Amino acid sequence: MKVVKHALPSVDGKGLMMGRPAYTDDLADPNSLIVKVLRSPHAYAKIVKIDTSKAEALEGVEIVLTYKDFDRRPHTRAGQGFPEPSPYDKFVLDQWVRYIGDETACVAAVDEETAQAALKLIEIEWDILEPILDFETALDNEILIHPEPEIFENFPIGFDPKRNLAAAYSMEVGNVEDSLKECDVVLEAQFFTQAQAHAAMEPHTVNARMDYQNRLVLYTSTQAPFHIRRIVSQSLDFPMSRIRVIKPRVGGGFGGKQHIHGELLVSTVTIKTGKPAKMVYTRKEVFESSFQRHPMRLDIKLGAMKDGTLKAINCHILSDTGAYGEHALTVFMVAGAKVLPLYNKVDSVKFYGDVVYTNHTSAGAYRGYGAIQGNFAIESAIDMLCEKLGVDPIEFREKNMMLKDETSPIFAIMGEGTEGTAMNMESCELGYCVSRGQELLKWKEKYPRVELADSKVRGVGMAIAMQGSGIPYIDMASATVKLNDDGFYNLLVGATDIGQGSDTVLAQIAAEALETTLDKIIVYSSDSDLTPFDTGAYASSTTYVSGNAVFKAAMDMKRAIVKEGALALGVKVEDIEYDGVVLKAGDKEITLKALSNRLYYSEDQKQLMITNSYFGTKSPPPFMAGFAEVEVDTETGEIKIVEYVSVVDCGTPINLALAKGQVEGGIVQGIGMAVYEEVLYTKTGKSINNNFLNYHIPTRKEINKLTTEFAESYEESGPFGAKSVGEIGIDTPPAAIANAVYNAVGVRIQTLPITPEKILAGILANKAKK
Template sequence: MRFVVDGSDVHAQPRPGQCLRTLLRETGHTAVKKGCDAGDCGACSVLLDGTPVHSCIVPAVRADGRSVTTAAGLAPGDELHPVQEALAGGFGFQCGFCTPGMSVTASTLCESDLPDLDRRMKGNLCRCTGYRPIREAITASVLGPVRETGPTLRPAQEPTTGNAHGVGRSVAPEAASRIVQGREPFTFDLPPDHPAARALVLRVVTSPHAHARIVGIDTAEAEAVPGVVAVYTHLDAPRGRYSTGRHEHREDDPDDTRLLDDVVRHVGQRVAAVVAESTEAADAARRLVRVDYEPLPAVFDPEAARRPGAPLLHAERTPADRVHEAHRNVVAAVHTETGDVDAALAASPVRVHGTWQTQRVTHAQLETHGSIGWLDDDGRLVIRSSTQVPFLTRDELARLFDLPRDRVRVHAARLGGGFGGKQEMFTEDLVALAVLRTGRPVAYEFSRTDEFQRAAVRHPMRVSVTLGATDDGILTALEIDLLSDAGAYGNHSRGVLFHSLAESTAIYRFPAKRIDAEAVYTNNVPSGAFRGYGLGQVILGVESAMDLLAERLGMDPFELRRRNAVVVGDDPGHHDLVWGSYGFDQCLDLAEGALRRGNGATAPEGWLVGEGMAAAMIATMAPFGHIAHTTATLRPDGTFLLHAGTAEFGNGTTTVLRQIAASVFDAGFDRLELRHGDTDAVSHDTGAFASAGITVAGKALHAACLALHRRMRQIAAAVTQTDPDAGELAGGGVQTPVRTVSWREIVAAADPDELSPEGLTTDGSEFGDQRSLAFNVHAVRVAVDPETGTVRILQSVQAADAGVVLNPAQCRGQVEGGAAQGIGSALYEEVLAAEDGSIANPVFRQYRVPQFADVPDTEVLFAETSDSLGPFGAKSMSESPYNPVAPAIGNAIARALGVRPYEQPFTRERVWRLARGLG
């Protein structure tokens, strides 16, 4: 058939049943992304004869004789459509995976559509931004620029450099124009001439049982399907065990997983892998793999799982495998006490107690997990993956397949979101097996249903909290009993358990404190790393109990926190934590002031109104060391090449790294090239998690740039025989009292051991052996309809202690995005499990990712602090905004209804039951 795409004729023959999305991508139009393939997310949106459609649910044959416009064709040549210009300049994206589809739909809107914008755009989901900058960009593209409403910077945080691209300025990402047009490549966006562009397709056979032993597999029929290259089972897999969770020290996670196992422990676990020439052949073959199962008893309740006689999931594992008590299904445990808690509680005039339950939440990043692998010209295994941790993945693949590390390369293009979910190795291991066995390129991409059934979810936790206090609100004791559902495999369960109980219980002064906590194996889908890393669940309990205490005392909740807040000089709770700066007091004042000023929506008549707040503290990176190596190179033409290992997935790290270099070298982005996310780039980088992009990678690059700046001046001084302290960077080189020494002269005069093929090179390293502390306070005013249980957020405000804000617009976006995810998990999102352990809602249509209409604008206010540890005084701010949101909303609902919710999410049904006194 013939059709037109972005003004060019296309001749193609669609396969029976093929959708337009896959046909467009097969013909090289990679601006069209895959987020769900069910018509729910809008990442694949195109214009079909001028009408926006989701191309994943349009049969390809319907494009015959018609015109298709992708984000790449909304404007002629390299020009941007007005809405794309607004999105690019107004920070209307973070990861950018949804942005091409968003711009396509928005390009059709006019002024009369703006009052109905939420409905018109509800088919396009964004998981990163919280929608405010997208809404403003669309409005600006129709009406012209809108008034900037934030973020609020304090005077000391105003830019201190005159460089337009330097730190302290809201510099748009270098890739902004490419992102809005869909031209920035993500994992599977390969050029047609790439050796892996026509890779073999890998599909998996999954278990229908929650717990079973495989007693036989017959692959003969599958292998006979035309186009099938291989079928792999547990008989073909390495015997070694590992964890899909990745950390700097692999011993942080349990070795309980095999690449393909003869025992399955949750519905959806992979059983066999089919590798074929086409998707159709792979799908046909996997339906023909015959598996003979011996069902085993299953357990889905973590409380039941640790009782005597419960089915054991990993009975052979030992503490040497980092499994605490396999005979009780306990992966990890914490049992500590400081002071005499029983005595302190008995002596406390006021005591409160409650038990809160959190739910499973899926990351819902729009780019699913996936990898492409091949052998390069030297026979090295190369994996291109949507991973936050390329170096840690490389190391584990080398270990698993008994390869030297230098024989494995892992690299990441831009990631379409992650939120911790891509700190796991879910696809790379199977791809590596297939590439090493076949010698051919192989691709494996999760479907959206795979994300629900096989990727990790947020740990569901039951958190019981008891607080004791004096009559004037001084805390006397804290008792926490926590039960975490690890699911079928341990993944991050050890780290999440320990982290969940760290800053959440150290933010206030407790003379006596007891913690009893366990993470338990069940036959549910595995839990893993997710933004906040367990803190959000425990903070829900602690901050809700604090609100209970404030109610009991008749005290303002802000004042109760002020009286008990940890302050500089207090023990921060861990040997490597230091008070690099302190902004908790400012955050309380800023959030309270904004809430008192109001400035929110008005409640409908008959609805009940309540205010709520909650606080959170977080360390600025992971414990036990987070390592980053970087290099900075001066080329003879005066441009700078920067190498960093960290990945970019919407966290804005690559922009801030460029800003750091721009500030040191007084250079614009046009003179800076950054290569990142590649194990060939630098010697090591722990990865883009624990909010370490600025505090570790940024600090390392700052060191490399300072070293290069110093060396350039030294060489120029030696050339001109002048004082190196008198030299400074100029337009064409280093200006000395004698003359300006050109960039080319400096490179030529360098010692040979200082030179790389690109030019004069220095390196910088950061080992992250000290961590500072950051604070967030969220406050809301909500309206509750007692007749329906509907909760509407009238006002949302978050005050953040981010140190010196290196890129205000990006940092504001991180806070807004974290708040939006917090609102989603507070009110809407829940991965539901059926009685047999299968996922009951494994698609977006049944799982409520917040849409435009669901997320109010959050007012963002920054405290005025400067951190002694972070580069330029900055602190991390990627994870922490999520943590206080749900308890703030829960506290507001309780104040509105006079009845407290204890089970998250606070859905309409649950709130309606509370309003009706039905529990």
């Protein structure tokens, strides 16, 4: 392959580093009204009276919006396909506020200072209600977070607001209880995972204007522009045909920008005033008033025989969706659906649980999407079980894990909110990933620990993981290829480059299929007026689902070129030989450049422009093995990640450098979740660490050595053999690091993050026992 499977520079990195205007706020109308939101100071309260007259009277204030300005139209901000598997439990503005930071009212003014001053002039009389701030007490609590009658589920997701239940689910293969009784060894363990913030560098940003045809034009930093168009229309009762959503360059998403943010309020301001308006979240708003990873309690039971055969898995999860139910069901289901099939040889497996409302910031989509939580619990529990059995944890995994051409009944049972899709693993190099990772880390020399001088101990630990490639039978992507005069192409995609490099990867797929070079493909994403539909950049879908659409459209274009070439040369289509540059038939030939000029200006004139779509019928999982070497100071509990080795099967990596970037970026976010990051609240539900000074994402000083390799693998159903690679990297660090810490100092951390305080407490407790 000439273009695919090479480490080509991204098509956009240079212009971005050189500072060319490209992001949403760079493209705002300079005369935009500044839109600011009055955020709730209470975790749970009802507005008894709201007086905006003083704010409205302030010079420079254009409009003040409260719940009284909106029809009660329940919707979800989840940004999923329609109908969404998330409850319709949100109103644009509501008389009730359900977390500290919730939207209470909104001001648009000529400048920031005026808008801020106006917010302070809004007078509210509150009925302050008692909140639920501990998710373990939410179910069947007498306090109801969503008592309003208008809210509903689109189809059965276990939604029961009278019980504070956003979603629930259960499934069982075989009979776990019976299987566990037959096992020689049973391991029971409970795990907790924390809320994590996305912390993309670009804050949530949106601006709107009415164009000369009196249509609403939204520029927004989003992962799902077509869903945004639909939800704006649906929740504001504004005709979809009068909405244009443009997704400019996005400064990082990680799931956070799949959701609706300021789009509804900014659109309302512009529709009501006719004036351009914009909103840029402060970093505090990004932390407090957007979304975060679902905190979970995971109860695991594993049963095995003495010979190291895993027989049964029982997994119960309680998940905290916060104030609203975005992605409540699906994140929770993925915690099972994209973890449990790793151990496909069990007799029985049970997965069940509840997703509850609390008065915290809403949880939502976040890279890993449940799989990282499930992986931490299962992959920690596997090591704990191995110790009980007295077997080597790597040999145990090799004996029990998924292999090529195998399947799991879970694929058919569990989808994302619906039934799943049966599939065999046509590509699965997990065995190679496990063995190569050991070589790269020099596992055998280091396992389980090496004691250094000065109270320092190094330990190694590992975990295996899988993810998916899009949502089968739900995700659709499409692409348009247009041939220009001079023989170059436009590639128009609804797929959304959010910084992961999909514009480059999709252009590479088109270039390979059209047998041309990357500079001949001018890629554009995405604009709801100009580019064809794509569900958006989520669920590890873009390379596989959107990539397949690009491949199909490009192959159609190549056939159309050959057909026009045959017409131009006066020969049959089957006589044409075409190498992407010259069309030949015997001694006759015409270059693509000449042919495209002929089609534009001289004979048989027409525009060649072809659209094709792809609709996934399966979701081939990428696999990986992650290996951590940690150094623990036994006197302070301090932990350093010495090295992280990743060996990944993502099928063909379309762009070797960008695929590596996806893995390493995921690993470091996963290291963040494992050891540094946790959204913390006061006892009244106020965020404690709502800025980068107190919420610690990894800096370059904490990252020592990342070693990343790809397995040779080819997925027949993917474009040039590719599967996804966007999420898989984040899944293993929590479990691999927890296992490494245990191997180093004998302290088993079951509640993330793995902090020095917890490690030291464990070391001291172990000493006390001796």
